[in-house]
Amino acid sequence: GENVEQHPSTLSVQEGDSAVIKCTYSDSASNYFPWYKQELGKRPQLIIDIRSNVGEKKDQRIAVTLNKTAKHFSLHITETQPEDSAVYFCAASLFKAAGNKLTFGGGTRVLVKP
């Protein structure tokens, strides 16, 4: 089955700096890669996603890049703000007619210091 590894497990950045989180996946057939943000005590929320036919996607200060050959994808947060402090999860999934199993990475705790 799919295995997703996420690094680093914790990341501390100064406000205004950039943060980068990297994930690798094992199943070359996976074709959908979402990123979730989870604030303390709250439920995960989708912040951005990318499909395998796209190499990069951007939404304001957040961008995701995908390298299918190397089987890795990354989340980039620019101009970080204190409200970006949270745990971020990457995930990988394979679309198939019968259903979609979603495998998550272990999470990255991001702390943005003012």
Place this chain on the structure above:
Amino acid sequence: EAQVTQNPRYLITVTGKKLTVTCSQNMNHEYMSWYRQDPGLGLRQIYYSMNVEVTDKGDVPEGYKVSRKEKRNFPLILESPSPNQTSLYFCASSPHLVGETQYFGPGTRLLVL
């Protein structure tokens, strides 16, 4: 208001006592899923369902059962809970496939003694 609800939100139980965690969504979503969240392990998918009467195993289905008799409901059943099932559980739904935005429920914190 569009939402996913879970009940109970908190539960303390003892080993072997059957329990059910309910999940309901009011958005007419076809896809529903259960996850457990444990420190250092992230979110792991337990079961998912593509539609009524269509369910499939996720990565950690052992010790759990699900049913999807109605589109809006997707209960998680622990027939004989054990301490290693102590965890935070999330239900989620999306319109058709996991490739669309998943809406997560508020979570159920379970402690099995």
